[in-house]
Amino acid sequence: MSALARLSELGLVLPPVATPAGAYVPAVRTGSFVFTAGQLPLVGGAMAATGKLGAEIDTAQGQRLAETCVLNALAVVHDLVGLDAVVRVVKVVGYVASAPGFTAQPAVLNGASELLGKIFGQAGRHARSAVGVAELPLGAPVEIELVVEV
Amino acid sequence: MSALARLSELGLVLPPVATPAGAYVPAVRTGSFVFTAGQLPLVGGAMAATGKLGAEIDTAQGQRLAETCVLNALAVVHDLVGLDAVVRVVKVVGYVASAPGFTAQPAVLNGASELLGKIFGQAGRHARSAVGVAELPLGAPVEIELVVEV
Amino acid sequence: MSALARLSELGLVLPPVATPAGAYVPAVRTGSFVFTAGQLPLVGGAMAATGKLGAEIDTAQGQRLAETCVLNALAVVHDLVGLDAVVRVVKVVGYVASAPGFTAQPAVLNGASELLGKIFGQAGRHARSAVGVAELPLGAPVEIELVVEV
Numbered sequence: 058m059s060a061l062a063r064l065s066e067l068g069l070v071l072p073p074v075a076t077p078a079g080a081y082v083p084a085v086r087t088g089s090f091v092f093t094a095g096q097l098p099l100v101g102g103a104m105a106a107t108g109k110l111g112a113e114i115d116t117a118q119g120q121r122l123a124e125t126c127v128l129n130a131l132a133v134v135h136d137l138v139g140l141d142a143v144v145r146v147v148k149v150v151g152y153v154a155s156a157p158g159f160t161a162q163p164a165v166l167n168g169a170s171e172l173l174g175k176i177f178g179q180a181g182r183h184a185r186s187a188v189g190v191a192e193l194p195l196g197a198p199v200e201i202e203l204v205v206e207v
Numbered sequence: 208m209s210a211l212a213r214l215s216e217l218g219l220v221l222p223p224v225a226t227p228a229g230a231y232v233p234a235v236r237t238g239s240f241v242f243t244a245g246q247l248p249l250v251g252g253a254m255a256a257t258g259k260l261g262a263e264i265d266t267a268q269g270q271r272l273a274e275t276c277v278l279n280a281l282a283v284v285h286d287l288v289g290l291d292a293v294v295r296v297v298k299v300v301g302y303v304a305s306a307p308g309f310t311a312q313p314a315v316l317n318g319a320s321e322l323l324g325k326i327f328g329q330a331g332r333h334a335r336s337a338v339g340v341a342e343l344p345l346g347a348p349v350e351i352e353l354v355v356e357v
Numbered sequence: 358m359s360a361l362a363r364l365s366e367l368g369l370v371l372p373p374v375a376t377p378a379g380a381y382v383p384a385v386r387t388g389s390f391v392f393t394a395g396q397l398p399l400v401g402g403a404m405a406a407t408g409k410l411g412a413e414i415d416t417a418q419g420q421r422l423a424e425t426c427v428l429n430a431l432a433v434v435h436d437l438v439g440l441d442a443v444v445r446v447v448k449v450v451g452y453v454a455s456a457p458g459f460t461a462q463p464a465v466l467n468g469a470s471e472l473l474g475k476i477f478g479q480a481g482r483h484a485r486s487a488v489g490v491a492e493l494p495l496g497a498p499v500e501i502e503l504v505v506e507v
Binding site: 093094 | 295312
């Protein structure tokens with residue numbers, strides 16, 4: 058089943074591509090790779106929530122925000138090359154705005170990783186780095202970037 | 208117009224390649240990519256400023272430091288493959304040392320992105336991730352790495 | 358001398374591949390690249406130490422933890438493609454959990470970079486980004502990811 062068909066079966070819709078937060082583009086294709094910009098949990102142009110994991114945002118909410126970041130990233134990939142051109146999700150880097158002592162970044166980012174698995178199956182199995190950072194743009198709790206092979 | 212000609216027209220000069228801050232090299236070419244090391248705002252071997260955005264460093268100064276990081280990165284690319292070999296700037300990752308509550312990382316990194324646009328035109332349009340981090344090497348306020356296609 | 362032979366000469370043994378901390382895989386090969394997941398200083402499934410550089414962990418200990426991250430990363434590469442398939446270490450990104458004011462991330466990551474040099478010689482010379490972050494998964498003091506050419 059294609060990624061687009063699977064997305065539909067999951068009841069998910071790719072959002073419009075979010076306007077970049079600065080003087081850059083949402084993604085670049087080079088050879089057989091697409092590198093996305095870091096994607097924030099924007100919904101309809103507004104941040105779905107702001108704050109840090111371990112303070113204003115709990116892990117379950119963080120997982121949903123990570124899913125939103127992934128949908129935004131996939132919208133960007135779809136806009137550039139078409140989602141069904143994706144051969145493999147290669148790498149996910151997930152930055153989690155973390156209050157002191159919050160170390161469950163992997164649990165938060167499982168929201169992203171599991172959604173990629175549901176959409177792409179085996180082709181969604183990716184390498185991942187999870188990092189807890191001090192602050193993210195516009196107060197975002199989570200930021201996610203993808204490298205995909207097309 | 209070539210990137211080198213454009214740089215000259217902008218009145219900019221590539222600095223000497225900064226000595227890496229550790230046991231690594233400034234950049235690696237592999238196939239059609241160059242990956243640079245994270246570049247700090249070093250000028251003549253000394254940090255142009257130290258401190259955090261949202262505390263000692265304001266956004267306008269951060270933008271100028273981001274420009275300095277980009278010039279250092281381009282010096283490294285030029286030294287390795289020649290600046291005019293660049294086909295496309297693919298990805299910029301910008302780490303901004305951020306005091307609590309500072310969330311204007313995108314504005315700071317626009318200093319880098321806009322300079323790349325001036326130098327490379329359409330070929331300078333890149334994907335970007337902006338992150339606010341706790342600390343950077345040697346107290347740097349900004350660190351920037353590039354992936355370019357050659 | 359092959360990387361495996363050199364590893365043996367150094368008295369080092371690749372550990373078993375650590376179970377990923379989430380819903381991802383330890384590494385992905387795509388074309389002539391292997392991207393590893395961020396590797397933590399796990400030994401036998403447990404974190405070798407927890408805490409931050411500049412607080413609970415000193416630079417010398419951080420360097421040893423960075424070496425452990427590299428051995429875990431190389432185990433992952435070996436499991437996927439065989440260590441002797443590595444043509445070049447391209448990029449190292451090192452995240453260092455940093456207490457306020459700790460700016461010696463490069464010194465910590467030299468533990469990683471120098472070990473790669475000992476194992477791979479010239480082929481181990483890589484570009485590197487060093488960043489000081491707020492928190493890392495499971496309280497890890499250091500996390501390291503590699504991009505290698507195979």
